[in-house]
Amino acid sequence: MHKLLIAVAAVFFAATAFAYGPHDNSCVECHSLHYAKGDSIIGIKPNTMEKNPSTGAGASDDISLCLGCHNDDEGIMPILLSSTHPVGMKPGKVKVPAELLTSKGTLGCVSCHDPHPSNPNYQYLRGDVKKSGQLGKFCALCHKEKVDMSEFAPKKEAAAPAPKKQ
Numbered sequence: 001m002h003k004l005l006i007a008v009a010a011v012f013f014a015a016t017a018f019a020y021g022p023h024d025n026s027c028v029e030c031h032s033l034h035y036a037k038g039d040s041i042i043g044i045k046p047n048t049m050e051k052n053p054s055t056g057a058g059a060s061d062d063i064s065l066c067l068g069c070h071n072d073d074e075g076i077m078p079i080l081l082s083s084t085h086p087v088g089m090k091p092g093k094v095k096v097p098a099e100l101l102t103s104k105g106t107l108g109c110v111s112c113h114d115p116h117p118s119n120p121n122y123q124y125l126r127g128d129v130k131k132s133g134q135l136g137k138f139c140a141l142c143h144k145e146k147v148d149m150s151e152f153a154p155k156k157e158a159a160a161p162a163p164k165k166q
Ligand code: HEC
Pocket: 023, 024, 025, 026, 027, 028, 029, 030, 031, 040, 062, 065, 110, 114, 115, 116, 117
């Protein structure tokens, strides 16, 4: 009986490891339940060393959490703040929906990514983005004026004649 349970458990964990993205269900890789080192009971030693060109200061908040793993030393898909989309500052001209901003009103890594295993999207992105060819739809969350949304409309609608002015 025990052996059967172990076999079932092994299959279950193997299946979940494949079913989800690389941030698997070991929630404790990011959250420490009793020995937190940051907000949202973040358990990773924050990487505050990398200077953020958008703020002139070291990385902080969720950014320092992500960079705790995504850096050159760890070699896990390193992200360099010197060459990445601006983060860490309050938005200027660009209108960002309030629910995408961090609790401090800044643009974080979590503005664009929901890093949780339950997120089925391409690259853990927010919005409804299933593959790289749909990135424009994602950018439109904040840069609507730059995106031709008709490209993402269902085919039938796209082929239909332009609607008459109302
Ligand atoms: C890659 C790192 C990472 C992993 C793995 C991770 N979390 Fe999180 N979690 C975060 C960050 C960052 C926040 C705060 C920002 C946010 O809300 O997205 C957070 C916030 C939360 C919150 C509070 C905010 C909310 O959305 O309700 C809960 C609850 C939570 N995580 C549960 C989990 C559970 C359960 C797992 C495992 C299945 C997990 N997390 C795995 C990074 C992670």
